[in-house]
Amino acid sequence: MSSPSRRPHPSFKPPSTTAAFLILLSITFVFRFATLPSGAFDLPSLNDFSLFSPFTSSHTNPPQVDVSRILKHLRIFDRIVAYHGGNRHASGTGYETSAKYVEHFLGQDSCDVLERQQFDAPYWKQLKPATVSVVVGKPKTRHDIWDEAIIQLEEGRDFDLIHGPSAQWVSVSVAPLEGLGCKLVRKLMMNLPGYEVWDKVIVVERPSLEFMKGRGRGGGDDAAFGCSLNDVIHAGFTYGAKGLIITNGEQDGAGLWPLKGWQDVEWKDSGPERLPKYPVLSTSYAVGQILRNDGLISLDSSTSINVIKTFNLLCTWEPPSTTASNVTETLVIGAHLDSVATGPGVVDNASGSATILEWLLTLKKAGWWTKGGQGSTGERVLPEERRIVWAWWGAEELGLVGSQYFASNSVGPLNVVAAINVDMIASPNGVPRIVNASSAPIDAVIAPSQKIQKRFETEFRLVKESWERADSGMFNSDDWSFLEVGVPTGGLLNGASKLKTQSQREVYGGMAHAQYDPCWHRGCDTFGNVNVSLLKLMSRVGFNTVQYLAKKIDLKTWLWNGLNN
Template sequence: MANQIPSSFLGLPVELIYRILDNLDNLTLVYSIRDVCIRLNMITDTYNRYQTLTILGLSGIEMGALGAQYLGDALRNNKTLTTLQLSSNPIRDEGAQHLADGLQNNKTLTTLYLTFNKIGDKGAHHLADALRINTALTQLYLTKNEIEDLGAEHLAGALRNNTMKKRITAIIVVQIVLQLVYLSPSIATQPIFNDQDSSKRSFHSPYAESIRIDEVVTHLNELQRIATAANGTRAFNTPGFNHTVDYLTNYLSANTNFKITKSIFPIKYFALENNPIFLSSIDGKITNHTYSKNRFQAEFLEVAFSTSISFHHFVPITVIPNFGCSNTDWLVANPAPASRVALVKRGECAFTDKGILATNYNVTGLLLYNDGTSSDRRSPIFESLGQNNVLPALFLSFDLGERLSNAARNPSVNVSVLFNISIVDEKPIPVANICADTPTGDPTQTILIGSHTDSVSTGPGINDNGSGTAANLAFAVALARIFRTFNYAKYKYRIRFCWWGAEEVGVLGSNFHVANAQNSTVVGERIADYLAYLNFDMLGSPNFIFGIYDGRTIRNNNPPSAIPGSNKISALFRDWFIQHYLPWDFSDFDGRSDYSPFLAAGVAAGGLVSGLDGIKSQEQRDRYEKFLGPGLSGLAGVIHDPCYHKACDTIQNINLFCLENMVQAAAYTIETLARLPDLKGWLYPLNETQYLNV
């Protein structure tokens, strides 16, 4: 903070100083401009932005004790601020002292958010001293700090002695007033799992505590560097993907004693020989639709692993009701889909599922189209039907799909299409999975932790799924490190960490692994040797939810043996968020990530996801604000990751507050499962699986 202002600046006309102030951020306006000299104070007093600056949001900006000192100095004489949001900043005890000094004389601040600031007993003592004097503050949020009994005692004493009795109930003190846990009606009336032992379970996790968020961020920065050097992508069959695999392999080799295995599997090469052609005919009116590599200018795009086709005549279409995710949708379609081109809207299940059903009903071709649920879901998108697909397919914009759908629903209107797709015939591409096994633990009872390593071709994929990749690497290295200590007992079960390739083009890496396991007779490599699979795909979305995969949403075409254990894993994650006074949401097992082949093989699964292209509801936003404050509650009506599958999915797209809590919840759950004396019996209770198979 400057101590002197040049006289030439002070001599400027007020209007010009206003212009200068217009270019300053709120933080600078509050603590760098004020109290420099009398004239500058007089000018800022009449400056509209300063007069109306009542809420200052500074959550999650990595502010330390020095920044807190500047703010504390500003608070002494500030007369405008009523709310200060400082959640998720490591100001610690020293920073709390500086803020407390400023609060003693402040007369206007009524609400202060200090959650997740690593404040301990000493900082709580300073804040308590300020509360004895301050008469304005009515809401102080201190959850998720490091305040123990002594700090709580200081705060309780300040509340008892404060004469403003009416405000005591508004003070929220960690471990003193328990925040209410929100349950939606559907969750409250349909318990996922009644865990009678949860009240006895310890939520202390030495393994989780050994993982530092800066280790995860170091890996994310390296993935960003790799993508930047490789044309902005880490998609399979690019240098960015290959260098990601090399980084993981080298880091694991240097920092663990785990058995590292690289498995190479072939993927069909997919590339267009020339631009596809798509024409529609509505009652004889033919339209030639626009193809472009820029999806925002295109009416349609190719679908990865489409087959080649050259229609010699127009083929009638049939609209598949709902989202084409069940046999019922295809059976009730009118006209019947056989020998027609099926038109299917995005949603509810994976595109590969839609493709499999379309094949089963003998369609001539498949047209997928976007759902238009938000402004960025109107254009066509680059998607995949998986390398086992045998259908010609295109992806249409929402507007084009709706136009064809509406016309085809009128039985008096004839709607048909013609398209030509020509695919290059090349050799398959080798792609790698990596797995790292603990040297101890029963290999016939394995807990598998997985994340996919590839991005889409259009971006670096730092949230999707650099966040899961980096977290999984941190999990593995932390476990190797803590196993080397004398006072941490090894697990009964083998832990296997895997990084899957080619998830973005049809969940191919994990499917390859599961298919091999189903055919293997090698002990430790059979599908029967897997007790549980945990999936971590997108853990740092900017408009995040704390999403937990919900065992109740497992599709009925999966073996029922996986359901009881999946429900229990979901409950473990849920209980961690409840215990830590954090909001949470259940997310569907919709088949869009690497848990899918494990569930299909009957393996209990679970995991976390911070949200991808779903929209945060007003209810979610309000509920998250109750727990976290407005600075961390996000935006209603906006998708969870606005940079999902885009070039802007960079290191700046990561919400560190979300990422850190997801990492902690994941590590706690890994350790809890690994410490259960009979994990197999817990996940696959004979009475429950027999009942489900009736």
């Protein structure tokens, strides 16, 4: 006999899918940290990392990465954050201590050259939550009595303030432009007037991947005119606009949240004059449609901006020869070390930083390298011409600034022939993903990047696991810095703010209609946010791919000689 059914109280409202997932993460967080060893929350000492024991076994052939050691690195990164303001932002002491931690493990005997590559970066900070309202309606009579509605927008869901100085707008008119607004840039180049944006807020549409690839190639039509968001921002300021709003496009869907963060990849150490001089906001697709139908917008924001000095951390393995002229090929293996100012960044991207650190230490232990480039077994493991640069990028969250600086200043002198990027490989609701080489911004680099992509895919097949391809992200991670200068690149990721589909859930598990990482760029991105099983898979696949590429003789020729070789 079945039990009688019970109806919920009329006031009961079940939590949303995302809310339920966050509750589950909170329970996981409490459980994991309740089971950590005593002293796990002590202030970390750079002279005593007691969580670590030395390697206890001789090297294996081929070597295998130990995910338990990666997890121990992540615990230390999380512990560092707890004593440095809750983040590892490029301008703060949390970033400095994280770099010292990596340097501690590398020491003097893990690199031929261990250096900090210094550069300047823009640091924009929001001092208080912004308020935005939109007035919609139309005149009720010829005396301009408005039948109007005032919509108060929710920050983080309807809009995000992404850059620019403090401002107060009151019922300001908008100037919708076609696409990204490249026609305004063309007007400025031709010294034509731009009265349509004077004293108004410009509204443009977030560019599609096809547009960004067109920008890389150039072309005659507006979709490939060669302008960037920076170009439009500065053209608008020159013409007297009050600000700029970038809305999600129709291709993004009405449900996608606003663009988060500022990817000012064209700043490139050029100084404050390249930074926006008026507020720049992003909105959802729905809000964008309202604004384009003659809406008025009000804003109250408080921000600050400074130029900071920060650095990339680089560990270089040189070939046996001491003459640089004999070095013909450099492979770069990198992950960004910084976090956003609003969170610890354990998944984004201590997961990548810890992983490449452990890859390096494992290969060194396996006898692949000693100072001077000779393997410890007495046989050369790496090709004679191979240089490897292990890189922990700074200021990725400020706009890929560190990797852009390296790409602009070191790719040529070091003869970089390929790059691997590791960013977010432990997302709690994530999916195993490989950067899709077809999304590269320059056509010429697609085919050689596909060689790296195919190698990742082969490694997934060898461990009998499924995977997906993901577009390189249009400035969302450091792989883009290398693709834009024509370096073949591959990468691993698990996803951030987008929602997992039902079909993905059926293949990979997890929760459908919830974000890949609900704690992305939030304070809950702690050790408790780590997906251990996904981290194990991604670190293993990435490590095997790195070994294959690192040992490949004449890597450049192999990459550029077609997919069938």
